[in-house]
Amino acid sequence: MFEVFKKELKELLRDKKTLIFIVALPVAIFPLLFAVMAFISSQATLEAEQKVHTYAIINGEYAQSFTDKVFYHKSFQLYKGEHTFNTVAELTQAVKAGTIDMGIFLPADAKQNLDDAKQSQWQVVYNDAKAINFLFDRVKELAEEFGNNLRAEKLLSYGVSVEQQSAIIDPIKVVKVDTADKRENLGEKIGGFIPYLLIPLVLMGATYPAIDLGAGEKERGTLETLLLTPITRTQLVLGKFITLLAASIATTTITVLSMGIWISIAITFIDLDVVKTAFSSLRVLDLTLIFIILLPVAAIFSSLSLAISIYARSFKEAQNYMTPLSMGVIFPIIVALLPNVELTAKTAFIPVTNVALAIKEIIKGTIDYTLLGLIFLATVIVAGALLAFCVKWFNKEAVLFR
Structure with missing residues (x-):
């Protein structure tokens, strides 16, 4: 068995394409992720701050202070073209034609x-379909400020003081006392995407070598030679399995280490408050639990990869079979991202989903170690059953020589 393992490992290390998926991709994926996040965030913020939108206002004299604030706002520029607007329909037509970005219609004197x-x-x-919804929010904010001032002046004229106004307008103030810390709060929002990244990389570390160890042997005609060696088929398949497991564990190790290293770099150098808050309290123990x-x-x-590769007639056929496997792995990860899907004694026994939920809880810092033990036990049992199936599969002539 170990002789088969050494043979397969040597061949695996000679394959540059497989090494790229096992080593290079896990190392590169996290810096690329953080770089893309930083770039998109900075570009979106910069574009939103710098873009100036053309507007037209009808009856602006009815609320002069509001009109002045819109005029001097950095995001707005008054339309100075040849068109004149008198109705909402004309403003609507101008927005549709692209003449202006926004129109404001004041039907009457608000004070009167x-x-x-x-x-x-x-x-x-x-x-609203052009992703510039903040235009309405900014105008609404300025309008509410103008309306609040009108209300305050009116109430003062009735002899109601500022303190009394606050109590009358808002007699009950509900204050939120959140029992979740910032790590738990943000971990709930973004922690679910970490397994969406980690688990497919672990799968990739097994599938690419598996194609060569099974279907590749058939295509090269070397499988028959291996079957003639003085070792049992069980030992042969276990040797191949250990090789794949070593490759997948190597990918897992590199992925988790890469995540830890690049997260520490990101929270040090990248000005992303969300990333810093969520991951600054992530400990070595947490990364170790994720690895385990x-x-x-x-x-x-x-x-699974070895069983599929053994069944396939050729390298290409094995690749075609691996695609549904990848899709089948993504689905239970997506289930873990759904609202109200939490780690419980029931979900702890759902393959892949349980691991995705556990990783999210570890990121949040709220992992239940009893449930973590159940997940590990359930996953080990499933892995053992699949390995037994793989051994039985390999001992069938109808599968090996299709």
């Missing part, structure tokens, strides 16, 4: 309406 005990309804015309929980997953993927 308040004196007459009427509510003034202002209309903001813009294209991924080990039986690596065994599961190694067994």
Whole structure:
């Protein structure tokens, strides 16, 4: 068995393409991830701050202080073209034509309406489908500020002080007392995406070598030579399995170490508060737990990949079979991302989903070690069953020589 392992390991180390997937990709994926996050975040912020939108306002004299604030706002520029606008329909047509980005219609004097005990309804015309929703929010904020000032002045004229106004307008103030710390809060939001990245890399570390160890041997005609050697088929398949497991564990080790190293670099040099808050309290113990929980997953993927590769007639056919396997692994990870799907005694026995949930809980810092033990035990049992199936599969002539 160990002779087979040494033989397969030597061939594996000679294959540059496989080494790229086992070593280079796990090392490169995290710096690329953080670089893309930093770039997208900075570009989106910069674009949002620098972009100036053209607007037109009708009846701006009805709320002069509001009109002045919109005029001097850094995000807005008053339309100075030849077109004139008098109705909401004309503003709508201008926005659709791209003449202006936004139109504001003030139907009447807001102060006079308040004196007459009427509510003034202002209309903001813009294209909500163009991802510039903040236009409405900014105008609404300025309008609410103007409305609050009107209300305060009116109440003062009735003899209601500022303190009394606060109590009357908002008699009950509900204050949130969050029992979750920042790590748990952000870990819940972004921790689910870590297994979405880790687990497919562990699968990749097993599938690419497996294709060569099974279907590749058939295609090269070397499988028959191996079967003639004085070792049992069980020893032969176990030797191949250990090789795949070693490759997958190597990928797991490199992936977890790479994640830890690049996270420490990211929270030191990259100005991303979300990343810093979520990962600054991530300990070596947490990374170790993630590594340990991924080990039986690596065994599961190694067994499945080897069984598929043994069944395939050729290298290409094995590659075609690995695609559904990848999709089948992604689905239970997505289940772990769904709202209200939490780590419980029931979900602890769902393969892959349980590991994804456990990794999220580790990132959050709220892992239940009893459930973690159950997950490890359940995953080991599944891995053992799949390995037994793989051995039985390899002992069938109908499978080896299809």
